[in-house]
Amino acid sequence: MTDIDDEVLRAQHVLEFPYKRSLGPVIGAFSTGLRDGHLLGARTRAGRVVFPPTEYDPDTGEDTDGDLVEVGPSGVVRSWAWTDRPRPDQPLDRPFAWALVQPDGADTSMLHVLDAGSPDSCYSGMRVTARFRPFAERVGSVRDIEAFVPEDAT
Amino acid sequence: MTTDDEVIMLDTPIRLDYDFSAGEAQSRFLRGLTTGKFLGQRCPVCSKVYVPPRGSCPTDGVALAEDVELGNSGTVTTYCVVNVPFQGQSIEIPYICAQILLDGANLSFMGLIQEIPADQVRMGLRVEAVWKDPSEWGPTMASVKYFKPNGEPDADYDSYKEYL
Numbered sequence: 001m002t003d004i005d006d007e008v009l010r011a012q013h014v015l016e017f018p019y020k021r022s023l024g025p026v027i028g029a030f031s032t033g034l035r036d037g038h039l040l041g042a043r044t045r046a047g048r049v050v051f052p053p054t055e056y057d058p059d060t061g062e063d064t065d066g067d068l069v070e071v072g073p074s075g076v077v078r079s080w081a082w083t084d085r086p087r088p089d090q091p092l093d094r095p096f097a098w099a100l101v102q103p104d105g106a107d108t109s110m111l112h113v114l115d116a117g118s119p120d121s122c123y124s125g126m127r128v129t130a131r132f133r134p135f136a137e138r139v140g141s142v143r144d145i146e147a148f149v150p151e152d153a154t
Numbered sequence: 155m156t157t158d159d160e161v162i163m164l165d166t167p168i169r170l171d172y173d174f175s176a177g178e179a180q181s182r183f184l185r186g187l188t189t190g191k192f193l194g195q196r197c198p199v200c201s202k203v204y205v206p207p208r209g210s211c212p213t214d215g216v217a218l219a220e221d222v223e224l225g226n227s228g229t230v231t232t233y234c235v236v237n238v239p240f241q242g243q244s245i246e247i248p249y250i251c252a253q254i255l256l257d258g259a260n261l262s263f264m265g266l267i268q269e270i271p272a273d274q275v276r277m278g279l280r281v282e283a284v285w286k287d288p289s290e291w292g293p294t295m296a297s298v299k300y301f302k303p304n305g306e307p308d309a310d311y312d313s314y315k316e317y318l
Contacts, residue, residue, distance in 0.1 A: 010174060020165055
C-alpha cells in the first residue's frame with residue numbers, strides 16, 4: 001500500500017441537521033409579520049422596542065408587551081462588514097455587506113444583508129430600507145427580506 | 155407552515171461541509187488500518203499509549219514519535235444500548251455502542267458490538283475486532299466491521315476502572 005503513503009489523506013464530511021422549529025407566540029407573530037411584509041418589535045415596560053422581538057426584556061428579564069409594534073421598513077445602518085467573495089451558502093451571489101440595521105422605531109439592531117453594490121457606498125449611519133422577496137416566496141423567515149438597500153436608491 | 159394564517163413553524167436547517175485532512179498522527183493510524191492493524195503512539199514521559207494517536211501527549215505536551223502496534227483484543231469499559239432510530243441509520247436497533255480499551259492501550263475508542271444480545275453486554279466484556287475481508291481494507295475505521303465477544307472471562311474492574 002505504498003501508493004497512499006505519500007498522499008495527504010482527505011475526506012469530505014457533511015454535518016447536517018434538518019431542523020424544523022416550532023414557534024411561540026412572539027416569534028410566531030414576528031414571522032407572520034415578515035411573511036406579510038412587516039417588521040415587528042416588542043415593547044418593554046420601560047418603553048424600549050426590542051427588534052427582533054423577544055418574550056422578555058433582555059435588561060430586566062420582565063415580560064415584554066405581547067402586542068408587537070410595527071417598526072421600519074426603513075432604518076439606519078449601525079455597522080457593516082464587506083464580504084468580497086461570498087461563499088455558496090451565503091445570502092447573495094455577489095459581494096455584499098453584513099450589517100447591523102436598526103429600523104425606525106426600534107431601539108436595537110438586527111444582523112442582515114446590505115446590498116449596496118460597493119463598499120464605497122456603505123457607511124455607518126446610512127439610511128436603508130428592507131427589500132422583501134415576492135410574497136409567494138415568503139415563509140416567515142428573516143430571509144423573507146432579501147436585503148436592505150440604500151433608501152435613496154428606491 | 156401556517157394555521158389560521160399564522161406562521162407556526164420554520165425550517166431552519168444547518169449544514170457544514172467539511173473538507174477534512176488527516177494530520178500526521180491520524181494518517182499513520184489510518185494507514186495502519188489499511189494493513190489490518192491498530193496503531194497507537196507511546197509517550198516518552200508517561201509511557202501511556204494513545205489509540206487513535208494524537209501526535210502529542212495530552213498530559214505531558216510532548217510530541218509522540220514511537221508507534222505501537224496493538225492487537226485485536228480489548229475490554230468494553232462502558233457502553234450504551236441504542237434504541238432510537240435515526241435518519242440514515244444502517245444498523246438494526248437495538249445496537250450497542252461501546253468504548254473499547256484495546257489491550258496495551260491507555261485510551262478507549264468507540265466501536266460497535268455485535269454477535270451478542272444487547273442485554274448481555276456488560277462492563278468488562280472481553281471482545282476482539284472483526285475485520286472486513288482484506289480486499290476491503292482502506293484508510294478508514296470502516297475496515298473494521300465490529301467487535302464481538304472473544305470468550306475470555308470478564309476483565310477485572312481494576313484493569314479498566316481508570317478509563318471510565
